[in-house]
Amino acid sequence: MKLYEKYPIHLSNSLSGEKEKFETIVPGFVGMYVCGPTVYNYVHLGNVRTFLTFDILSRYFRFLGYKVRYVRNITDVGHLEGDVDEGEDKIGKKAQLEQLEPMEIVKRYTEDFHTVTRQFNILPPSIEPSATGHIVEQINITKKLIDLGLAYEVNGSVYFDVKKYNQSHHYGILSGRNIEDLMESGRDLDSQDEKREKIDFALWKKASPQHIMRWPSPWGEGFPGWHIECTVMSTKYLGETFDLHGGGMDLKFPHHECEIAQATGANGKSPVKYWIHSNMLTVNGQKMSKSSGNSFLPSELFSGSHALLQKGYSPMTVRFFMLQSHYSSTLDFSNEALIAAEKGYKKLSNALTLVKALSHSGNSTINTEAEKNLSDLIDQCYQTMSDDFNTAKTLAVLFEMASQINTWVSQKELLNEVNAEGFKKFKATYISFMEEALGLKEEKSVNNNLLDGTINVLIELRKKVRMDKNFALSDKIRDDLKGIGIQLKDGKDGEMSYEIEQ
Numbered sequence: 418m419k420l421y422e423k424y425p426i427h428l429s430n431s432l433s434g435e436k437e438k439f440e441t442i443v444p445g446f447v448g449m450y451v452c453g454p455t456v457y458n459y460v461h462l463g464n465v466r467t468f469l470t471f472d473i474l475s476r477y478f479r480f481l482g483y484k485v486r487y488v489r490n491i492t493d494v495g496h497l498e499g500d501v502d503e504g505e506d507k508i509g510k511k512a513q514l515e516q517l518e519p520m521e522i523v524k525r526y527t528e529d530f531h532t533v534t535r536q537f538n539i540l541p542p543s544i545e546p547s548a549t550g551h552i553v554e555q556i557n558i559t560k561k562l563i564d565l566g567l568a569y570e571v572n573g574s575v576y577f578d579v580k581k582y583n584q585s586h587h588y589g590i591l592s593g594r595n596i597e598d599l600m601e602s603g604r605d606l607d608s609q610d611e612k613r614e615k616i617d618f619a620l621w622k623k624a625s626p627q628h629i630m631r632w633p634s635p636w637g638e639g640f641p642g643w644h645i646e647c648t649v650m651s652t653k654y655l656g657e658t659f660d661l662h663g664g665g666m667d668l669k670f671p672h673h674e675c676e677i678a679q680a681t682g683a684n685g686k687s688p689v690k691y692w693i694h695s696n697m698l699t700v701n702g703q704k705m706s707k708s709s710g711n712s713f714l715p716s717e718l719f720s721g722s723h724a725l726l727q728k729g730y731s732p733m734t735v736r737f738f739m740l741q742s743h744y745s746s747t748l749d750f751s752n753e754a755l756i757a758a759e760k761g762y763k764k765l766s767n768a769l770t771l772v773k774a775l776s777h778s779g780n781s782t783i784n785t786e787a788e789k790n791l792s793d794l795i796d797q798c799y800q801t802m803s804d805d806f807n808t809a810k811t812l813a814v815l816f817e818m819a820s821q822i823n824t825w826v827s828q829k830e831l832l833n834e835v836n837a838e839g840f841k842k843f844k845a846t847y848i849s850f851m852e853e854a855l856g857l858k859e860e861k862s863v864n865n866n867l868l869d870g871t872i873n874v875l876i877e878l879r880k881k882v883r884m885d886k887n888f889a890l891s892d893k894i895r896d897d898l899k900g901i902g903i904q905l906k907d908g909k910d911g912e913m914s915y916e917i918e919q
Contacts, residue, residue, distance in 0.1 A: 419445070419481070419482045420480070420481040420482045420799070421445075421478075421481035421482050421483055423799075424481065424799040424800065424802075424803040425438055425439065425803060426438075426439040426477075426478075426481070426803045426805075426806075427439065427803065427804055427805060428691060428693060428805050428806065429693070429745060429805050430690075430691045430692060430693075431591060431669065431692040431693060431694050432590070432591055432689070432690075432691065432692045436805060437691070439660075439691065441483070441660050442656075442658065442659065442660055442690065445482070445483060445484060446483065446484045446485075446486070447475075447478045447483045447484070447485045447486070447660050447661065448486050448488075448655035448656065448659035448660045448661070449471070449474065449475060449478075449485065449486070449487050449488070449655075449659075449660060449661045449662075449663065450488045450489070450490075450647070450650075450651040450654075450655055450659065450661070450662050450663070450689075451467075451468070451471045451487070451488070451489045451542070451662070451663045451664060452489075452490065452492075452647055452663075452664040452665075452668055452672065452673075453489040453490040453491050453492060453545070454491065454492065454526075454530050455492040455493075455496040455507055455508070456491055456492065456493055456508070456522070456523050456526035456527045456530060457496075457507040457508045457510075457511045457522060457526060458511065458526060459526065459529050459714050460526075460529060460530050460533045460714070460715065461705075461712060461713075461714060462698055462705070462712075462713065462714075462715065462718065462750070463665065463697060463698050463705060464530075464665075465533065465537060465539075465715060465735075465739075466695060466697075466698055466739055466748060467663075467664065467665040467695045468489075468534060468539050469537060469539055469736065469739055469740075470663070470693075470695040470744040470806075471487075471489075471663045471693075471695075472539040472540055472856060473740070473744070473806055473808060473854075473855070473856070474661075474663070474693070474806060475487045475540065475542075476540065476853060476854055476855075476856060477802055477806060477854055480849070480853055480854045481803075485543065486543045486544070486654070486655065487542040487543045487544075488542060488543065488544045488545075488546065488650065488651060488654045488655060489542040489544075489545055490545070490546050490547065490548065490646065490647060490650050491523075491527060491545060491546070491547040491548070492547075492548050492643070492646065493508060493519075493520075493523040493527075493547050493548050493549050494506060494508060494519075494548050494549050494630050494640055494641065494646075495548055495622075495640055495641045495642055495643045495645075495646060496508070496643045497643065498510065500643070500671070500672070502576075502612075502618060502619040502622070502642065506628070506629075506630060506640065508522050508523060508630070509628060509629045509630050512629060513629070519629055519630050523547075523549075532904055533715050536715065536719075536732045537715075537732050537735070537736050538732070538733070538736065538856045538857075538858055539856070540856070544654050546650045546653075546654065548641065548646040548650075549630075551646065551649050551650055551653070552632050552641065554649045554650075554653060555620075555621075555641040555645050555646060555649050556621070556632075556634050556635070556641075558620075558645065558648065558649055558679070558683050559575050559620045559621050559641075559645065560635065561683050562575075562577065562620065562679070562682055562683055563575065565682065565683070566578075566581060567581055567582050567682040567683075568620055569613065570636050571611040571612075572611055572623060573623030573636045573637040573638075573639060574611055574619060574621060574622050574623045574636070574639065575619070575620045575621040575636060576611070576612050576613070576617040576618065576619055576620065577617055577618050577619075577620055577675070577678065577679065577682075578613065578614075578617060579596065579614060579616045579617050579618070579678065580596070580613070580614055580616075580617075582678055582681075582682050583596050586678070586681055586682070588616075588674065588678055589674065590674075590677060591669060591670070591673055591674050591677055591692060592669050592670035592671075592673075592674050594670060594674070596616065599615075599616045600614065600615070600616060618642065618644060618671065618675050619642035619643075620641070620642050620644075620645050620679070621634060621636060621639050621640070621641055621642060621645075622639050622640055622641075622642060623636070623637055623638070623639045624638050624639045624640055628640070643672065644671070644672055644675035644676055644679060645679060647672070647676050648676050648679040648680045648683075648688070651676075651680075651688065651689075652680060652684070652688060657680070657684045657686060657688065658686055658687065658688055658689070658690070659688065659689060659690070660689075660690055660691060661689065661690065661691045661692075661693060662676075662688075662689040662691075662692050662693075663692070663693045663694065663695070664694060664695075665694065665695055665697070666694040666695065666696055666697060667697065668694070669694055673692065676688070677689070693744075694745070695744045695745070696744065696745055696746055696747050696748065697747060697748075698747075698748050698749075698750060699747055699748070699749045699750070700712075700725065700749070700750045700751070701725075701749070701750070701751050702749060705750075710724075710725075711725060713725065713726070715732075715735075718730055718735060719731065719732065725752075726752060727752045727756075728752075730755050730758075730759060731759075731860050732860075733762060733766070733857055733858060733860050734755065734758055734759045734762050735755070735758075736856065736857060737758050737761060737762035737765070737812075737857060738754065738755055738758035738762075740808040740809070740812060740855060740857075741758060741761075741808070741809050741812060742808075742809055743805070743807055743808070743809055744806065744808075745805075761812075761816075762857070764816070764819055765812075765815055765816065765819055765851065765857065766857070766859055766860070767819075768818070768819035768822045768823060768847070769847070769848065769851050769852075769857075769859060770859060771822050771823070771826050772822045772844050772847055772848065773848065775822065775825060775826065775832075775844065777832060777835075777837045777840045777841070778832075778833065779837045780833060781833050781834065781835060781836045781837065782833055782834060783834065783835070783836060784834035784835065787831075787834045787835050788834075788835055788836070788839055790821075791821075791835055791839050791840070791842075791843045792839070794814060794817055794818050794821070794843070794846075795842060795843060795846045797814045798811060798814050798815070798818075798846055798850050801813075801814060802850075802854060808855065811850065811854075811855070812855075815847065815850060815851065818843070818846075818847050819847075821843075822847070872898070872903060875894055875898065876905065878894065879891050879894045879895065879905070882894070
C-alpha cells in the first residue's frame with residue numbers, strides 16, 4: 418500500500434469552501450501550478466511565505482509517494498502597476514527608472530528570487546516557464562476567445578467579455594463575488610475607456626509609443642495581459658484540467674478568478690479541481706507594507722539590520738517560525754515570536770543531531786506501553802500533515818519525539834525497552850519529517866565577525882581592481898565568492914553588500 422493510500426490527504430479547497438479528500442485526476446500523479454513572482458524588485462517575506470507553503474505541499478506529496486509535476490511561473494511582462502489594465506508595466510517602469518533593458522531587470526531579480534528560495538531551502542519547481550517565453554500561445558488563446566465570442570478587440574487591445582461569459586458560466590465562482598455588485602462598484606468608465614463594461618479585463622494591450630516591451634500580433638504591436646499567462650502556462654504543462662492551483666490570498670480576485678474564466682471559456686471545462694491560498698503576513702499586528710516602514714527583506718531579517726529587529730535570525734529559524742502557523746492563518750512577525758522560534762528550532766535541530774548518532778544494541782526488554790507510544794507518534798506525524806498540511810500540529814508531534822530522543826540520550830537503559838525495528842522506524846520518521854517533509858536542515862554555525870571581516874576585505878579589494886579597470890579580476894572575485902555561497906550585490910555609488918546562501 419502506498420503511503421498516500423494509508424494516510425489520505427484532506428485539504429481546504431478554496432473553490433468549494435470545504436475540506437475535501439484529495440483525489441488526483443491520474444492515480445499517483447499530482448499536477449500543481451503556483452503563481453510565481455513578478456520579477457521587478459527584491460523578494461519580500463510575503464512572497465517567501467507563499468512559496469514556502471507550496472514547497473511544503475510539493476514535498477509532502479512526494480514524501481507520500483506521489484509523482485509530482487510542479488509548475489511555477491516567472492512573470493516578466495504584463496503585470497501593470499496597481500494590478501489593473503491601465504498604467505505602466507511593473508518591469509518596464511523599473512527598467513526606465515534604472516535606465517536598463519527590461520531583461521536586465523528580469524535577470525537581476527530572478528536571480529535574487531532563486532537565491533532567497535535556496536536560503537530558505539525551498540526546492541525548485543519541476544518547470545519554471547516565463548511569460549515572455551509563451552507569447553505565441555497567449556496570442557493563440559486570445560484569438561480563440563475572440564472566435565468563441567468571449568472577447569472583443571478595440572483599437573489594438575483585446576478584452577474578455579465577462580458579461581457574455583456569465584451567461585453560460587459563473588464569474589465569481591472562486592472569490593464569491595457577485596457580477597451585479599462588481600458592475601456597480603469600481604471605477605466608472607470614461608469617454609476614453611475602450612471596455613464595454615468596467616469588469617472586463619485585458620487579454621492583450623496595445624503598446625503606447627513609450628512602452629518598451631512589445632510584440633507583433635494580429636491586432637498590432639502590444640503585450641499580453643497579466644492573467645492570460647498563467648492560463649496558458651498551467652494548461653500547457655499540466656493539461657486542460659489539472660489537480661491543484663495555488664497562490665497568495667491576494668491573488669484570489671481578480672487574478673485567479675480571471676484564470677478560471679479564460680480557461681473555462683476557451684476549453685469548455687473548469688481548469689482546476691482544488692484551489693489553495695496562503696494567508697498574509699503581519700508585523701506586530703499590523704499589515705506589512707513599505708509605507709508603514711514595517712516591511713523588510715530576507716537579507717535584513719538574516720542580518721538584523723532593520724530598525725524593528727533586535728537581532729538577526731537564521732533562514733531555518735524563520736522557516737521554522739513560518740511552519741508554526743497553518744498556511745491559511747495570518748502569521749504575525751515580532752521579535753518575541755522569532756526569539757521563541759529560534760529556541761524551538763534549536764531543540765528540534767539538536768534532537769536531529771542526537772538521533773542520527775543514536776544506535777540500538779538489539780538487546781531489548783520490551784515495554785508494551787513504550788512500543789505503543791513510539792508507534793502512535795509515528796502515526797500522528799502522518800495524520801497531522803495529511804490533515805490539510807497542518808505543519809503546526811506536526812511540529813508539536815516532533816517536539817514530543819525530540820523529548821523522547823533526549824530521554825534516551827540521558828537514560829540509555831530506556832532505549833532497551835523498545836525493539837530495534839521500532840526504534841529504527843522512529844528514527845527514520847523523525848529524520849525524514851524534519852529534513853524531507855518540512856525541509857528543516859541542520860545549520861552550520863559561523864563566526865560572523867570573522868566572516869564579515871574577511872568578506873569586507875575582499876569587497877575593498879574588488880573596489881580597487883575595478884578602479885584600476887581590471888574587470889577580469891573583479892568578476893573572478895565575485896564569481897568565486899558566489900561559487901562558495903556568498904553573493905555580492907553592487908549598489909548605487911559603488912557601494913557593495915553581500916548575502917550568504919545557507
